[in-house]
Amino acid sequence: MPAPLPLDGVRIFDLTRILAGPTCTQLLGDLGADVIKIERPGEGDDTRRWGPPYVKGEDGEDTSESAYYLCANRNKRSITLDLSKPEGVALAKKLLAECDVLVENFKVGSLAKLGLGYEQLREEFPRLVYCSVTGFGQTGPYAKRAGYDFLAQGMGGIMSITGTPGVEPVKVGVGITDVMTGMYAATSILAALRHRDRTGEGQHVDCCLLDTQVAWLINEGTNYLVSGKVPQPLGNAHPNIVPYQVFPTSDGHLILACGNDGQFQRWCDLAGADDLKGDPRFATNPLRIVNRDALTPRIAEYMKTKTTDEWVAALEAAGVPGGPVNTIDRVFEDPQVKARGMRIEVPHPLAGDGTVPLIANPVKFSGTPVEYRRAPPTLGQHTDEVLGEVLGMSAEEIAAEKAKGAI
Numbered sequence: 001m002p003a004p005l006p007l008d009g010v011r012i013f014d015l016t017r018i019l020a021g022p023t024c025t026q027l028l029g030d031l032g033a034d035v036i037k038i039e040r041p042g043e044g045d046d047t048r049r050w051g052p053p054y055v056k057g058e059d060g061e062d063t064s065e066s067a068y069y070l071c072a073n074r075n076k077r078s079i080t081l082d083l084s085k086p087e088g089v090a091l092a093k094k095l096l097a098e099c100d101v102l103v104e105n106f107k108v109g110s111l112a113k114l115g116l117g118y119e120q121l122r123e124e125f126p127r128l129v130y131c132s133v134t135g136f137g138q139t140g141p142y143a144k145r146a147g148y149d150f151l152a153q154g155m156g157g158i159m160s161i162t163g164t165p166g167v168e169p170v171k172v173g174v175g176i177t178d179v180m181t182g183m184y185a186a187t188s189i190l191a192a193l194r195h196r197d198r199t200g201e202g203q204h205v206d207c208c209l210l211d212t213q214v215a216w217l218i219n220e221g222t223n224y225l226v227s228g229k230v231p232q233p234l235g236n237a238h239p240n241i242v243p244y245q246v247f248p249t250s251d252g253h254l255i256l257a258c259g260n261d262g263q264f265q266r267w268c269d270l271a272g273a274d275d276l277k278g279d280p281r282f283a284t285n286p287l288r289i290v291n292r293d294a295l296t297p298r299i300a301e302y303m304k305t306k307t308t309d310e311w312v313a314a315l316e317a318a319g320v321p322g323g324p325v326n327t328i329d330r331v332f333e334d335p336q337v338k339a340r341g342m343r344i345e346v347p348h349p350l351a352g353d354g355t356v357p358l359i360a361n362p363v364k365f366s367g368t369p370v371e372y373r374r375a376p377p378t379l380g381q382h383t384d385e386v387l388g389e390v391l392g393m394s395a396e397e398i399a400a401e402k403a404k405g406a407i
Contacts, residue, residue, distance in 0.1 A: 003368050005032025010193065011390075013096055014038060014076065015104035015111075017045040019149065019175050020209065021133045022072035023182025025103055028189065029075030030361045030370045036095065036386055037073065037377065041080040041407065044379040045069060058352040065350055070376045072182075074346060074358060077374065077382035080407050083114050087406035091387075092116065096125055098390050100196075101189055105133040108143045118204045128202040129192040133185050137208035147209050149175035156213025161220055164235045181212040242288035242295060243267075246325060247303035254308050256299070257321040261285060266318045271302040340364075348375040383407055 010033040014025045022045070029035040039045060051066035082088040093116075096102060102121075104111060111117050118130045132138060135147010153159050153171045163170030185207040196202050214221065220231045220239060231239060236255075238244035243264070244257045258264040261284055268277035276282055276298060281291040288295055303311070308324055315322035326334065332343050342362070345355040361370045387393045387407070401407045 005368050007032040011099045013099040013102040018047055019072055019178035020181040021103055021105040023179050024185040026072050027186040035076040037076045037078045038081050039078055039379055041082050055350050055356055056352050057350055063350040070356055073376035075374050076377055077386055078377035078380055079383040079386045080380035082406055085406055087404045089114055091406055094391055101129045103131045108138055127196055129189055129196055131185055131189050131205040134208045136210050138206045149178040152177040152209035152213045156210055157217055161231050161233050163233050165233050177209050177213045180216055181207055181209050184212055242292050243299050247300050249308045249311055250304055252308040253325045254311050255323050263320045267320050270314050270318055273302050344372055346372050346375040
């Protein structure tokens with residue numbers, strides 16, 4: 001018998017959509033939680049319609065499931081529940097009595113209007129861990145604003161240091177603030193569950209995009225706090241390490257990442273750059289940072305003398321970090337990515353060939369490996385199953401709720 005997954009027995013009432021919240025609940029589902037995704041009848045998660053591309057059906061035509069939706073919704077069960085109706089709210093509370101965690105990303109105050117706010121539920125469900133994922137948090141002057149990843153990247157400073165100097169600010173190519181907020185939320189929920197299991201007390205976990213993006217400034221944010229100097233965009237260069245950037249080769253581009261003085265000296269030996277190796281201006285990393293403008297163009301000239309593949313092989317043999325800039329198709333063909341199993345195929349009821357390709361969870365457990373138990377669900381796919389299994393409702397009782405428009 002395989003060991004139970006870490007969160008086996010934990011049930012999540014998932015009131016999230018788009019990316020940040022679903023990233024959180026997908027991670028919890030990957031770890032074994034029973035995630036019940038609550039969706040509005042006839043509508044569902046907004047991202048279901050965020051295509052193309054869509055899953056192709058047996059006829060080769062687009063289905064209703066977008067690739068965007070697929071990216072953050074595996075290992076969940078979908079039920080439809082109309083929370084605008086008292087009957088829907090009543091069913092929600094019955095389900096909450098059987099759940100350990102509620103995760104929601106409604107605007108501040110919206111669920112309270114339905115009687116599902118944290119303060120309204122805490123006495124009835126004292127063990128419930130209630131996690132809110134919003135744009136700006138539950139407090140402060142921006143609390144009631146709608147928040148989006150793009151806004152958080154701008155307001156949180158990352159765009160001011162991303163891209164090439166002298167051009168307009170650039171966002172990260174994926175919704176990284178959403179993703180990181182989801183990860184912080186998942187980690188916080190695990191800690192709150194640990195506390196609940198020890199004390200019997202649930203609590204409210206408040207996660208937001210802006211806070212996460214400010215935290216994600218990491219070294220550049222701390223550089224500013226310590227020095228008082230406002231960081232500027234450096235293109236592909238690093239503020240604290242030189243050389244650590246992209247350089248043109250004779251046939252493409254390569255990342256050279258010398259994280260210490262020994263690696264830089266070994267690169268000089270590979271390149272035949274005795275002039276740079278012996279130059280006192282470049283002897284240490286702090287000196288290379290001060291003299292960045294003098295050093296970088298000279299490194300670039302040496303990098304043009306070999307192809308990308310020649311440099312990759314030479315750098316690896318010498319123990320100097322470096323690598324190509326892969327397009328996404330090459331990422332999934334990379335032998336290391338293949339060896340780590342980062343592409344998976346999951347059975348899906350709408351897919352013409354029976355499965356949909358997904359990106360794997362990156363965490364490898366020695367004793368309780370991640371299981372891909374469920375494909376991202378179709379809208380309301382598990383309504384009857386969940387209500388029957390979790391609440392013990394009969395087919396007739398479920399039909400009556402449908403007739404009332406609750407589900």
